[in-house]
Amino acid sequence: MSQSPFVAGLMAGVIAKNPAEPEFHQAVLEAADSFELVLARHAQYRRARIVDRLIEPERVIMFRVPWQDDKGEYQVNRGFRIEMNSAIGPYKGGLRFHPSVNLGILKFLAFEQVLKNSLTTLPMGGGKGGSDFDPKGKSDDEVMRFCQSFMTELCRHIGPDTDVPAGDIGVGGREIGFLFGQYKRIRNEFTGVLTGKGINWGGSLMRPEATGYGSVYFAAEMLKTRNQALEGKTCLVSGSGNVAQYTIQKLLLFGAKPVTVSDSSGYIFDESGITTEKLAFLMDLKNARRGRIKEYADKFKGAVFTPIDPKADHNPLWDHKAQCAFPSATQNEINGKDAANLLRNGVFVVSEGANMPTDLDGVQQFLQAGILYGPGKAANAGGVATSGLEMSQNSVRIAWSWEEVDARLHTIMRSIHRNCYETAEAYGHKGNYVMGANIAGFVKVADAMLDQGLV
Numbered sequence: 001m002s003q004s005p006f007v008a009g010l011m012a013g014v015i016a017k018n019p020a021e022p023e024f025h026q027a028v029l030e031a032a033d034s035f036e037l038v039l040a041r042h043a044q045y046r047r048a049r050i051v052d053r054l055i056e057p058e059r060v061i062m063f064r065v066p067w068q069d070d071k072g073e074y075q076v077n078r079g080f081r082i083e084m085n086s087a088i089g090p091y092k093g094g095l096r097f098h099p100s101v102n103l104g105i106l107k108f109l110a111f112e113q114v115l116k117n118s119l120t121t122l123p124m125g126g127g128k129g130g131s132d133f134d135p136k137g138k139s140d141d142e143v144m145r146f147c148q149s150f151m152t153e154l155c156r157h158i159g160p161d162t163d164v165p166a167g168d169i170g171v172g173g174r175e176i177g178f179l180f181g182q183y184k185r186i187r188n189e190f191t192g193v194l195t196g197k198g199i200n201w202g203g204s205l206m207r208p209e210a211t212g213y214g215s216v217y218f219a220a221e222m223l224k225t226r227n228q229a230l231e232g233k234t235c236l237v238s239g240s241g242n243v244a245q246y247t248i249q250k251l252l253l254f255g256a257k258p259v260t261v262s263d264s265s266g267y268i269f270d271e272s273g274i275t276t277e278k279l280a281f282l283m284d285l286k287n288a289r290r291g292r293i294k295e296y297a298d299k300f301k302g303a304v305f306t307p308i309d310p311k312a313d314h315n316p317l318w319d320h321k322a323q324c325a326f327p328s329a330t331q332n333e334i335n336g337k338d339a340a341n342l343l344r345n346g347v348f349v350v351s352e353g354a355n356m357p358t359d360l361d362g363v364q365q366f367l368q369a370g371i372l373y374g375p376g377k378a379a380n381a382g383g384v385a386t387s388g389l390e391m392s393q394n395s396v397r398i399a400w401s402w403e404e405v406d407a408r409l410h411t412i413m414r415s416i417h418r419n420c421y422e423t424a425e426a427y428g429h430k431g432n433y434v435m436g437a438n439i440a441g442f443v444k445v446a447d448a449m450l451d452q453g454l455v
Contacts, residue, residue: 011028097133179194236342351379
């Protein structure tokens with residue numbers, strides 16, 4: 001793909017300063033064309049070097065995390081927190097515990113988080129963090145000891161008005177509980193320093209559901225622009241964590257038919273559809289028993305399990321006839337071949353529940369085909385939006401009802417969709433939600449950075 005002199009120059013600098021961080025390079029490149037459009041209209045952003053400042057983290061924290069396993073052996077992992085941009089509010093973004101975690105992945109996530117949080121209409125900056133610790137196969141006591149060691153260092157860098165982490169891959173309610181307990185123990189204060197907390201101690205209703213629900217709300221809004229609805233449509237969903245589970249739940253409420261679900265071992269194709277009963281089994285399997293997805297196929301006749309083939313050049317999950325796709329697992333799970341398979345099989349709606357699940361080749365194919373493509377920074381913003389609502393509830397020491405949180409989430413997702421749609425049209429790219437999301441998110445942060453001077 002040919003690049004303009006601006007994009008080529010920007011990327012040369014990014015790659016030189018941040019070697020061996022391909023995910024971060026990809027995230028910046030995906031937004032660079034959008035930034036160039038804005039700079040052409042707003043010379044003040046160029047003079048103030050807003051883009052150069054935006055892609056440079058305000059602060060990068062890296063530390064060792066020593067902990068003891070159940071056998072009494074000492075283990076050492078690496079912890080991170082990327083505090084990317086605080087122009088419109090405290091740093092906000094998840095913690096990811098997964099063996100793949102490294103500086104480049106977290107910088108890409110933090111960069112995306114800045115634009116995503118800007119779109120939510122809530123006063124939140126962007127950050128991300130985590131560790132290469134793998135909670136899979138660990139006992140509750142091992143996870144607790146790791147979380148306590150991790151928070152012993154992290155606690156000096158975060159706070160309700162500074163940086164408010166949340167959960168991400170590998171960090172659910174169990175981990176948030178252990179992290180919060182250690183923060184409270186060390187700092188001797190009960191504050192809204194983490195989101196995703198238990199309902200009985202400061203959490204918000206609907207936080208586990210929010211990302212999945214939000215991605216479905218966003219898809220429904222996109223479909224309205226073509227006078228269509230989700231009802232009756234066949235949907236491909238990847239992943240089997242919170243995002244995938246609640247995407248499936250909300251799709252069922254909209255009358256759609258989800259037919260796939262996956263984990264790191266492989267995927268399930270259930271042609272008859274994942275029903276409410278089957279979803280309940282899946283949620284118990286993953287949330288309580290922490291089992292593998294193959295058990296779904298063992299339980300329900302007609303469901304087919306396909307194991308992961310590490311040598312394959314595509315993911316067969318994306319090679320089934322459908323109208324909608326909801327990638328809800330991890331970054332770069334849809335490559336160029338997967339995108340071509342989706343388009344060939346009739347998919348014309350893609351709403352990203354994961355962060356950057358489509359690589360650049362796939363994104364270009366979706367845009368060229370003119371399908372309804374909702375990028376993660378817009379489509380999956382429901383999770384961080386509800387985290388922001390949890391922060392608001394913590395600040396005034398109240399708890400909203402399920403209906404009130406859901407209504408606020410639905411309103412926010414409608415607002416994000418409208419902002420992306422109208423911004424793309426204003427900049428001459430009607431229907432291009434990538435352009436719309438990047439520009440709308442960028443302008444709000446850029447204006448705040450200009451107002452606050454050279455900091």
